[in-house]
Amino acid sequence: MARNPGLLGIFPYLDDLLAALRNLKEARSNILAVFSPIHFSEIQVIMGYKPSLVRYFALIGGILGGTGLVSLAVYAHLSFRLNTGGKPVLAWIPFVVPFFEGTVLLAVIFTVVAWVLKGRLPRVRLTSAYDPRFSEDRFGVLVACKDGERDTILKILKDAGAEEVRDVAG
Amino acid sequence: MNQEILRTLSPASRHYYLVVGLLFLVVMAGAVIWYYQIVTGLGVTGLLHPTMWAPYLVQFVFWIGIAHSGTLISAILYLFRARWRTAIARSSEAMTVFAVMIAGLFPFIHLGRVWIFYWIIPYPNQRTLWPDFQSPLIFDFLAISTYLTVSVLFWFTGLIPDLAAVRDRSQGIRRKIYGFFSLGWTGTDRQWHHYGTAYLLLAGLATPLVISVHSVVSWDFALAIIPGYHSTIFAPYFVAGAIHSGLAMVLTLLIPLRRIFRFEKIITLKDLESIAKTTILTGLIIGYSYIIEFFMAWYSGNIFEKQTFLFRAIGHYGLMFWIMVVGNVVAPLLFFCKKIRTSLGWLFALAILINVGMWTERFAIIIGSMAQDFLPYNWGFYTPRWVEISIIAGSFCLFLFLFLLFAKFLPSVSIAEVKEDITPLHRGKGKRDHHGA
Numbered sequence: 001m002a003r004n005p006g007l008l009g010i011f012p013y014l015d016d017l018l019a020a021l022r023n024l025k026e027a028r029s030n031i032l033a034v035f036s037p038i039h040f041s042e043i044q045v046i047m048g049y050k051p052s053l054v055r056y057f058a059l060i061g062g063i064l065g066g067t068g069l070v071s072l073a074v075y076a077h078l079s080f081r082l083n084t085g086g087k088p089v090l091a092w093i094p095f096v097v098p099f100f101e102g103t104v105l106l107a108v109i110f111t112v113v114a115w116v117l118k119g120r121l122p123r124v125r126l127t128s129a130y131d132p133r134f135s136e137d138r139f140g141v142l143v144a145c146k147d148g149e150r151d152t153i154l155k156i157l158k159d160a161g162a163e164e165v166r167d168v169a170g
Numbered sequence: 171m172n173q174e175i176l177r178t179l180s181p182a183s184r185h186y187y188l189v190v191g192l193l194f195l196v197v198m199a200g201a202v203i204w205y206y207q208i209v210t211g212l213g214v215t216g217l218l219h220p221t222m223w224a225p226y227l228v229q230f231v232f233w234i235g236i237a238h239s240g241t242l243i244s245a246i247l248y249l250f251r252a253r254w255r256t257a258i259a260r261s262s263e264a265m266t267v268f269a270v271m272i273a274g275l276f277p278f279i280h281l282g283r284v285w286i287f288y289w290i291i292p293y294p295n296q297r298t299l300w301p302d303f304q305s306p307l308i309f310d311f312l313a314i315s316t317y318l319t320v321s322v323l324f325w326f327t328g329l330i331p332d333l334a335a336v337r338d339r340s341q342g343i344r345r346k347i348y349g350f351f352s353l354g355w356t357g358t359d360r361q362w363h364h365y366g367t368a369y370l371l372l373a374g375l376a377t378p379l380v381i382s383v384h385s386v387v388s389w390d391f392a393l394a395i396i397p398g399y400h401s402t403i404f405a406p407y408f409v410a411g412a413i414h415s416g417l418a419m420v421l422t423l424l425i426p427l428r429r430i431f432r433f434e435k436i437i438t439l440k441d442l443e444s445i446a447k448t449t450i451l452t453g454l455i456i457g458y459s460y461i462i463e464f465f466m467a468w469y470s471g472n473i474f475e476k477q478t479f480l481f482r483a484i485g486h487y488g489l490m491f492w493i494m495v496v497g498n499v500v501a502p503l504l505f506f507c508k509k510i511r512t513s514l515g516w517l518f519a520l521a522i523l524i525n526v527g528m529w530t531e532r533f534a535i536i537i538g539s540m541a542q543d544f545l546p547y548n549w550g551f552y553t554p555r556w557v558e559i560s561i562i563a564g565s566f567c568l569f570l571f572l573f574l575l576f577a578k579f580l581p582s583v584s585i586a587e588v589k590e591d592i593t594p595l596h597r598g599k600g601k602r603d604h605h606g607a
Contacts, residue, residue: 033359035357036357036362037331038589039586039590054364054367058375077300098309100382104316104320104378104379108320108324108375109319111371114364114368115368119361119363119365121353123353123354125354135331135335135338
């Protein structure tokens, strides 16, 4: 028989979900995932998320992109065999443009890669707790159940207004 | 809400396929004529000394301009939390991606010997030749490729939750395809958390990029010494023009889209009115730029500048100049009248007029300035030939073709964001009563 990791509560209303999350947090339950069709910052606040690390990836990408492209420009200009113009070989002011473009390009690429990986994507198979209604108009919370916790969690979810609660197999 | 937006993805009518098929034929004809130009040489076009930068670069600047408003609407309005962005952002971003792709084709078409385009890419080579990083052409290459990459990633990131919604309502091969592109999105708290931060960062990074790209395009001209090109006002002037044309193109595309897909409740008249009001601002900036250009030509005392601008207004291409003034400056002023900016017919007609005006502006600047520079000995006029007319027609059809495919196979309005705007509907009893929902 499959291991039973938790209970999934499905809510029609956001307020009911938020109430359930608060009560589950108070009861020190282990919330595995909250499903939502929209981005709602209050969920993240209740779940106690710290600011996303994605911003550091953007910073690193920006620094690497900007310095990388200027370094390439410097290397290319020092490699010129025919300097006939009499102008400085390294023209720093025009290099601002490659610096800016390189900064934005790699910052954006790093940001996208970072959020995808931090969001534990890409995934070939959807998690068994996922319900297609979560991309439409329903909210969900998946709570881990240890022995003896099931009834308490079930009561919290039902009391908060879950329209459906079901066991999710591992 | 899902059904309201996703019904656009239902099987299309015969008319749709007929239009798409016709557009595809014209695109293919354009491709064949480009092949003919490559094989025969640029001599088959009307390109002749001194107007060597002619219609292909007009098209390049025109499409880059069109590409601007998509990311501008999406990114800047997102940062400012402007609600009217939601309904129009997705299709504007799509417009941006297609317009940049088409704009990127034109330097290749203009190049003639397209097979040596790789010379512009910096890499160690046996010729010991490196591109000059001080050249605006290299700036252009970097700016356009960065803009295309950023626009595609920004667009794709916004699409992921909606692709998951389509996946959940599809079967068979469709489900597999949408599932692949949705990356397995399930809308967990963790995914939304990082997604939200990333989207904000992308909007923040894309905003200065939008401003920079058309500035860089303007330097292709401003760094040259030809009167009519060599001007410090070009960067803000081109950026305002780009936004102006982009907004007009958004109106041109959205008004039929709204009608065909019955999106009246999602893309409201108020959203279209907001775009019209913004074009008044951009139109005034452009009008100011036109006046300043003429003022500086007179005030500088430079006879070459003076004759260039006199030629622009009353010379061989004078008609283009006056179409540009009427289309870009006079037409948007009509939007001051509420009756006009809330009438779909007027909005559509004036948007087309602005688009025509912006095309003629690029013609007047690029070709008009080259036609008469310093020496009368060096003067000459450009006359278009069937080759470039066909390729240009092909590019317009390619744009419409791609946009029609987008409208049929992807959600043309952001489902997740529209839902966020109607959050009260998701609220519990107390809140619902409070909001009256």
